[in-house]
Amino acid sequence: MDVQTKKTALRMFTYGVYLLGMKQDTTYNASTVSWVSQVSFEPPLVMVALRNDSLTLGMVLAAKGFTINLLDSRQMEMAGKFFKQATYQDGKLNGHAFEPGAQTGAPVFVDAPAWLECKVVETLGRGDHTVVIAEVVEAGVRDERATPLVLRDTPWQYGG
Amino acid sequence: MDVQTKKTALRMFTYGVYLLGMKQDTTYNASTVSWVSQVSFEPPLVMVALRNDSLTLGMVLAAKGFTINLLDSRQMEMAGKFFKQATYQDGKLNGHAFEPGAQTGAPVFVDAPAWLECKVVETLGRGDHTVVIAEVVEAGVRDERATPLVLRDTPWQYGG
Numbered sequence: 424m425d426v427q428t429k430k431t432a433l434r435m436f437t438y439g440v441y442l443l444g445m446k447q448d449t450t451y452n453a454s455t456v457s458w459v460s461q462v463s464f465e466p467p468l469v470m471v472a473l474r475n476d477s478l479t480l481g482m483v484l485a486a487k488g489f490t491i492n493l494l495d496s497r498q499m500e501m502a503g504k505f506f507k508q509a510t511y512q513d514g515k516l517n518g519h520a521f522e523p524g525a526q527t528g529a530p531v532f533v534d535a536p537a538w539l540e541c542k543v544v545e546t547l548g549r550g551d552h553t554v555v556i557a558e559v560v561e562a563g564v565r566d567e568r569a570t571p572l573v574l575r576d577t578p579w580q581y582g583g
Numbered sequence: 584m585d586v587q588t589k590k591t592a593l594r595m596f597t598y599g600v601y602l603l604g605m606k607q608d609t610t611y612n613a614s615t616v617s618w619v620s621q622v623s624f625e626p627p628l629v630m631v632a633l634r635n636d637s638l639t640l641g642m643v644l645a646a647k648g649f650t651i652n653l654l655d656s657r658q659m660e661m662a663g664k665f666f667k668q669a670t671y672q673d674g675k676l677n678g679h680a681f682e683p684g685a686q687t688g689a690p691v692f693v694d695a696p697a698w699l700e701c702k703v704v705e706t707l708g709r710g711d712h713t714v715v716i717a718e719v720v721e722a723g724v725r726d727e728r729a730t731p732l733v734l735r736d737t738p739w740q741y742g743g
Contacts, residue, residue, distance in 0.1 A: 429722040437599030462632035463710020472622035537592040550623020562589040
């Protein structure tokens with residue numbers, strides 16, 4: 424297998440861009456993620472693959488829950504702020520207001536057009552990321568007609 | 584949780600549209616799939632979630648391998664032909680020419696702008712789909728500048 428060809432092919436795959444919200448003890452955080460997919464209708468399950476060495480994975484495993492905030496195509500700048508650990512100040516994360524999720528306390532951003540609150544049911548570590556499978560336990564939609572932010576429409580890549 | 588809100592939120596998530604190619608014994612098949620994501624860089628792993636009661640899952644588990652054919656935005660009609668079991672005739676599947684993948688024998692469509700050949704490394708069944716984790720063992724790119732087919736740009740939905 425040609426490694427560059429493999430990388431090129433994998434980077435052509437389609438992903439959204441989401442903010443994963445976490446709360447561990449009294450610490451709030453959020454992180455930009457792309458490797459996200461639904462994996463069951465009943466029960467409603469999603470998966471997110473998180474880097475093994477990331478703070479995000481550690482917080483998600485400790486808290487056993489998280490939120491997924493879907494972003495609008497006009498919220499790329501917001502997504503770009505959450506590549507590293509977020510700063511909590513004045514009740515906001517990196518300047519963005521949120522509410523605590525009812526079941527996990529994890530951040531639900533008030534400007535996200537849609538969001539899910541999820542509880543971890545299983546994890547699977549085979550490579551440099553851990554596949555976290557979680558059940559959707561709460562959901563909200565603020566703007567059903569939003570055009571979701573898609574990784575391809577950003578300057579960023581995550582894949583290869 | 585409001586079930587309709589949950590469904591609406593999950594349907595706003597972003598997916599590509601791919602043709603999963605399979606060969607079990609002497610039988611070729613291909614199936615339209617969307618719940619696909621990379622889940623590790625090193626080793627290069629992907630996941631695809633397949634309905635537990637599907638022929639596709641049975642063939643993938645028996646063959647322990649498959650291909651993922653990325654489609655161009657102009658290939659929606661081709662994708663639409665593979666919602667049910669494909670017809671093999673004159674060396675083609677539903678009229679589309681393919682070559683057998685070098686490592687799995689699974690169909691690599693000659694018109695796909697990019698493709699992966701994958702070997703199953705682990706499966707995880709928690710809901711009505713099975714999460715199949717597979718290692719990318721071969722890859723090809725025929726048109727790096729293709730605009731990939733995205734589920735949102737089709738009349739179809741798979742999620743909720």
